[in-house]
Amino acid sequence: MSDSDYLTRAEAVLAAIERTLDTTQVDIEFERSGNVLTLEFENKSKIIVNLQPPMREIWIAAKAGGFHFRLIDGAWRDTRGGTEFFAALSDYATQQAGEPLHFAL
Template identity: 35%
Template sequence: MTQAASQASYNAAIEETLIAIEDALDNCDVDMDYERADAVLTIVLEDNGTQVILSRQSAVQELWVAARSGGYHLSFENPGWKCTTTGEDLPALLDRVLTEQQGSAVALGL
């Protein structure tokens, strides 16, 4: 695969992922708001004002998640994003950090 094709695949995977997360947030029972600027998605937990931020890191072709519990780097491994330090897939990681910050169970259903 050429570098250009690889970058195009990565960009498509990021876009698809962020849209799926936005859809899941729209359907979640927990009071959360989100804002997207390009490929940075900021999730705000309305009960306590804390944030979880997802951002595209094109140079290393990763998706980074910044949460109160730390920063997580995820690489795309078919069929999805996998954390390079914890081994969690993106749905499990997001549910965990959102639950920790909310103080009650959050399941996005990704």
């Protein structure tokens, strides 16, 4: 995958997260600064999603821990457990929000 292809695909992930946050009824503040998207929940906990171009990965930092995702067979997968990115983010955000949240591309 070229650098350009990585950035196009990774930016689409951040844009999809922002679209979901714009339409959800759950109280989540979010801020984007370059390649970093910070979600702040009502309880003041945070999830940080950031792009890692040198590694061609997307990282999530949440209360559940730190996770690295790499594009494998067309899906962003956790490099340790193989969990799909949006499924993992939905789970972590649901845990921190205390309400169901669903993210998808």
